[in-house]
Amino acid sequence: MDAILLQLLNGLDKGGAYALIALGLTLAFGTLGIVNFAHGALFMLGAFCAVTFNKFLTISKSVKDESITFFDAYKEVPYLEIWWGDTGAAIIDYAVPLSILFAIPVMLLIGWALERGLIQYFYKRTHASQILFTFGLAIVIQEIIRHIFGANPIPTPAPEIVSGSANIGLYLGLGENIIYPWWRLIYFSFSIIVITAVFAFLKFTTFGMVVRAGIQNREMVGMLGINIERRFTIVFSLSAVVAGVAGVMYAPIVPPDFHLGMDFLVLTFVVVVVGGMGSLPGAVAAGFLLGVLQSFAAMNEVKEILPGIDQIIIYLVAVVVLLVRPRGLMGVKGVFED
Amino acid sequence: MLRGFLKINMKKLLKNNLVIMIIFSVVVLTMPIWMQPFGAAYPDILQKFVIFGVFAIGYNILFGLTGYLSFGHAAFLGVGSYTAVWSFKLLTMNIIPAIILSVIMSGIFAVLMGYVALRRSGIYFSILTLAFAQMCYNLAYSVLTPITNGETGLQLAKSDPRVIDRLFSEAGEGLPSTTLFGIETSGYSGFYISAVVMIIVFYISLKIFNSSFGLKLKAIKSNQNRMRYLGFNTRPYLLTAFVISGMYAGLAGGLLAATDPLAGAERMQWTASGEVILMTILGGVGTLFGPLLGVIIIKYFENIFSAINQLDLHSFYSIFPTWLENAMVSISSLFVGEGWHMTLGLLFMLVVAFLPGGVLEGMQLTYKKLTTYVSKKRNKTGGESKKETGVNHGK
Known part of the structure; x- marks a missing residue:
């Protein structure tokens, strides 16, 4: 029982990441009709926003180390600590959550630039050429990051206070064996908040209404005199932001390196297909579902029966779902049906 | 008069398969000579040209003719390599059984993958093939380590049984090398063997392009529904094309192992599938020679840029x-250097954006523009002798 609950928890944070990326991907699919293979790269860019912000905060100056008296020793002290003392240190400690504030405008800008500069010319092209173009774009983004940050993963610590583990079992009265890192718990809650925010935005604002109408029938919305193209630019930027903040918060879980995006991209595509192309709730549900399934498949008990199942479970589920329910779990009729 | 006659004859000649094959064979087999000025006349890269040529020709049969974009062909390449190396380990160092086995094995894989994936089309097909390839890749790295030797890659060892070889001779000192009845298959001879194989498979693809089967595939690409209304069940045709192109990929994998008996899982990664797609597109999708051109361009610049x-x-x-x-x-x-992938990605974007028909189409376009430019100029200098009349527009 404990083990099952623990695996469930383990799946949730990964599922959260899948759901967030899949959400952005589906937004771009449903509205713009773009199959964006560069979406994983946007997630990776988000993670590197956190890295950059962290580096930026810890720009240091060498200062004479007073604690060592018998020779001249120097240590690196960040400017923030020199200027503001403990407050500065606290800011550095909270670099990752704070970098969301930095990542949102950056990702908005990147999304806008990509859509206006490149993607908009591909609305009328075939899906194959969209896939290929964005595939090339993903490689380019990834290589730029490698050129700047190198090929090694860069550890980006979470704030001190949440770096430990939570004894969830004790809080819920289920025994003491269910221990779970705080940050993963935070990631899960964070993903729920972002998902809720996106859904609320689409549901309760006029802008969201237009976008939803656009998903259903793009031509009709255009005929009603709404400049749907411009809204779509904003939607693309929004999807970039969602991927970006997902990446920022994921940085403490897995130290980001340049092919983080590619690793996630393939999985997320599968997630989107399982959930149903163009269905936002489907993308979210499938994200969590596959995340949890993956962590269950990683249990030793399961692996003993079916060795290697943890490596392929997601793809296996995708194959079965596509064959049994071609439209995906919650697929929308008329979206991406050839 | 004579010029017109020659022109017609030349056109007829160039349509003749035999003539095409002779010219093609000569061009391929003399590669070590005419590649000299480009600095690419050494066996290692020449082998790559022809082996990846086989891969791209096969990929073109699927993608070029039917328009189905597969992201899973690297899996067949990997399967072919593993099968070939196992054949070297267990049976014999002769490459013939290795290659035959790798083609059969990848064919079986292609039937399995194609049977499932071809139930859907468009982007779903791409993602299904991608899923299959990733499954193969992940399994090769984890559970199948006894077969694939995981990250290290499958290598020959001295203690391998090599049953058939042992019937004829004792195990020699050191590692044996791959042979074709006593001919070494590395270096130039490896290139010539692969080149002959490529010429044969090119002939097969030429036949497919000109056959009624090929026409049906093209019809599927242009309008699958219409084919169905006409009473064709399209799936068997698609599956055949998929299996053929998978076998080509397996053959390429087998040849890779034959020239260098090593097989690693990274050959199966989906970025490797991306590379063959790029080669095919860069050269010209759906054309006979385009994919080969793409292979030569990419492998050549990869070699230069990354050095x-x-x-x-x-x-x-x-x-x-x-x-x-x-x-x-x-x-x-x-x-350059490590950044070669960046160039590759940029190339990908540029080609897809501006030259979706590939280099071959680009060359045709420039040729057309040049000829119209020249003829216009001639018309100008020749006065008004060749004025367009309305009559010709009816043609």
């Missing part, structure tokens, strides 16, 4: 003042 280092760049830009030299070096180093 350049900072020192070379500094000497290249040394005529500029130092500050400019440094700036140019730092910009260029993005694209």
Whole structure:
């Protein structure tokens, strides 16, 4: 029982990441009709926003180390600590959550630039050429990051206070064996908040209404005199932001390196297909579902029966779902049906 | 008069399969000579040209003819390589059984994958093939380590049984090398063997392109529904095309192992599938020679670009003042050496954006433009002798 609950928890944070990326991907699919293979790269860019912000905060100056008296020793002290003392240190400690504030405008800008500069010319092209173009774009983004940050993963610590583990079992009265890192718990809650925010935005604002109408029938919305193209630019930027903040918060879980995006991209595509192309709730549900399934498949008990199942479970589920329910779990009729 | 006659005959000749094959064979087999001025006349890269040529020709049968974009062909390449190496380990160092087995094995894989994936089309097909390839890749790295030897890659060992070889001779000192009835298959002979194989499979693909089967595939690409209304069940045709192209990929994998008996899982990664897609597109999808051209361009520049280092760049830009030299070096180093992938990605974007028909189409377009330009000029100088009349427009 404990083990099952623990695996469930383990799946949730990964599922959260899948759901967030899949959400952005589906937004771009449903509205713009773009199959964006560069979406994983946007997630990776988000993670590197956190890295950059962290580096930026810890720009240091060498200062004479007073604690060592018998020779001249120097240590690196960040400017923030020199200027503001403990407050500065606290800011550095909270670099990752704070970098969301930095990542949102950056990702908005990147999304806008990509859509206006490149993607908009591909609305009328075939899906194959969209896939290929964005595939090339993903490689380019990834290589730029490698050129700047190198090929090694860069550890980006979470704030001190949440770096430990939570004894969830004790809080819920289920025994003491269910221990779970705080940050993963935070990631899960964070993903729920972002998902809720996106859904609320689409549901309760006029802008969201237009976008939803656009998903259903793009031509009709255009005929009603709404400049749907411009809204779509904003939607693309929004999807970039969602991927970006997902990446920022994921940085403490897995130290980001340049092919983080590619690793996630393939999985997320599968997630989107399982959930149903163009269905936002489907993308979210499938994200969590596959995340949890993956962590269950990683249990030793399961692996003993079916060795290697943890490596392929997601793809296996995708194959079965596509064959049994071609439209995906919650697929929308008329979206991406050839 | 004579010129017109020659032109017609030349056109007829160029349509003749035998003539095409003779010219093609000569061009391929003399590669070591005419590649000399480009600095690519050494066996290692020549082998790559022809082996990846086989891969791309096969991929073109699927993608070029039917328009189905598969992201899973690297899996067949990997399966072919593993099968070939196992054949070297268990049976014999002769490459013939290895190649035959790798084609059969990848064919079986292709039937399995195609049977499932071809139930859907469009982007779903791409993702299903991608899923299959990733499954193969992940399994090769984890559970199947006894078969694939995981990250190290499958290698020959002295203690391998090699049943058939043992019937004829005792195990020699050191590792045996791959042979074709006593001919070494590395170096130039490896190139010639692969080249002959490529010429044969090119002939097969030529036949497919000109057959009624090929026409049906093209019809599927242009309008699958119409084919169905006409009473064709399209799936068997698609499956055949998929299996053929999978077998080509397996053959390429087998040849890779035959020239260098090593097989690693990284050959199966989906980025490897991306590379063959790029080669096919760069050259010209759906054309006979396009994919080969793409292979040569990519492999050639990969070879050159990835070998350049900072020192070379500094000497290249040394005529500029130092500050400019440094700036140019730092910009260029993005694209060479380790940054070759960046060039590849940019190339991908540029080709898809501006030249979706590939280099071959680009060449045709420029040729057309040039000829119209020349004829216009001639018309101008020749006065008004060849004025367009309305009559011709009816043609």
